[in-house]
Amino acid sequence: MTITIFLVEDEIILARSLSRKLKQLGYQVIGTATSGEDAIKKILEHPPDIILMDIVIQGEMDGIQTTQKLLKSIDIPVIYLTAYADDETLDRAEASGSYGYLLKPPKEREIHATLKMVLKKHKDAESLKKLIQESQNSLDEKSQYLSMTSHDLRNPLTAIQMSSDMLKIFDESWDRQRKLKYFERIQRAITSINGMLDEVSLVSRAESGQLPFLPQPLDVVAFIQEIIVEFEPLSENKHQLQFQYEPISETPVLDKILLRHILANLLINAIKYSPEGGVITLTLQPTSEGIEVQVADHGLGIPKADLPHLFDRHQRASNVSRIAGTGLGLYVSQKAVERHGGTISVESQVGEGSTFSVKLPSCTCLDSSPLLQES
Incomplete structure (x- = not known):
């Protein structure tokens, strides 16, 4: 699948030169813009795989401000284009959430190497984000399940406690038949608890794909x-x-x-x-x-x-x-x-x-x- 790129650059000649180089490298430029406002509108309508963003552009926002606003709505890797390599500019660029920068005018080899590196970093970041979310979902489900199980355990445990107390209090005055009734309540409660504990064990193993099988x-x-x-x-x-x-x-x-x-x-x-x-x-x-x-x-x-x-x-x-x-x-x-x-x-x-x-x-x-x- 061809990687798509959106180019934000207000120097027309440089924009055309970059578009030509990107095409020669096998990438597809799906849109260009000269201002931050225009870039945001077009990118949100047709999101690319990567954004090449000049830092100094037309309009009220510069490239860094445009990136910060964009990343609040969409997660796309941004690479800055800049003729300035001063510490202040690079610090602002790094703090905005970009994946890197290219000094203008960039060479084909630098463009290709940077794009490959950024795509890999973004893919790794997406995988990590997915793993974290799955882990959080799993923890939330386990917490919910433990909460429900602990709540359900209270009933049989209460039945055992109350029946035991009654048998202790009326041990000498009750006949065998009446005592048997409370022993059966205890047995039912124990059966219920065992069932819940078995379920806890089987749920954990089923979800991890390790359900024992001994036919x-x-x-x-x-x-x-x-x-x-x-x-x-x-x-x-x-x-x-x-x-x-x-x-x-x-x-x-x-x-x-x-x-x-x-x-x-x-x-x-x-x-x-x-x-x-x-x-x-x-x-x-x-x-x-x-x-x-x-x-x-x-x-x-x-x-x-x-x-x-x-x-x-x-x-x-x-x-x-x-x-x-x-x-x-x-x-x-x-x-x-x-x-x-x-x-x-x-x-x-x-x-x-x-x-x-x-x-x-x-x-x-x-x-x-x-x-x-x-x-």
Whole structure:
């Protein structure tokens, strides 16, 4: 791609000579101006790759003042043209944010070397600026996530504290059944905390492209039954958890930790967003390529406008803002599904509920590389 240059020079003969030299060197002069006011107008309309700016020009502003005003609106490298090499002029030029200067009349070799150097410096500066911005964005997201997680941790920690206090106070007067109720509350809180900590670990690894992957042959029916038993206390007997399945003839090769996170997250969401007494159904069936697991509820449902972005990082449905959540569970679940070479999708209707479908190949490649390749 040809590098474009805008030339600000009020000496017509020198401007023509410079334009000719630049063309011979393979550059394209896309515009010229003799005053700062005219230069700003033209440059903002059609930005070049580099600006060659004479310091002494026509109009109310000199080249340095013109550069300072330009750089408030646009980031383009500026090289000064000057017949003066005194310290005062060079100090002003350096302080204005330029990338360098050429003494008039410049030679072709000096022009070409300076332009190449300036382009590299500007490219490096842009890369550094992008890296800094990405790092800042990452820090902001991590800070936001830690803030949300610490807030969400308070509820289960409070439940543990209060239940423990009650058990201590009424240890001698309560019967076994009543004590069991508070022990179950503690167990639910611990399960919730463990889930949050697992999510923190998986989010960090997924974002850095280092999600561990250790597939092994898995009795998926027994595995899901164990998860159902584990999550029944979490529903506080307010929801019916049902598991329906068809026989699986071929034992799938899956990562237990990642599969557990996928199913746990879908079950937690179904419990969280379903009304008391609602039925949550987990269905397992074979497919031509492997297995499909569905988690269906009759809860709030997801607005149609939210569906395309539901698996994005920090995205949550617009109708659940009053319910605690980080917006990262589905993001990590999708990464875990993709690590298996599978897909995850959702069908939902507001007020009727949602069905999440996870399709996984039955024979995932037994490559235990820890890296998750991001596209």
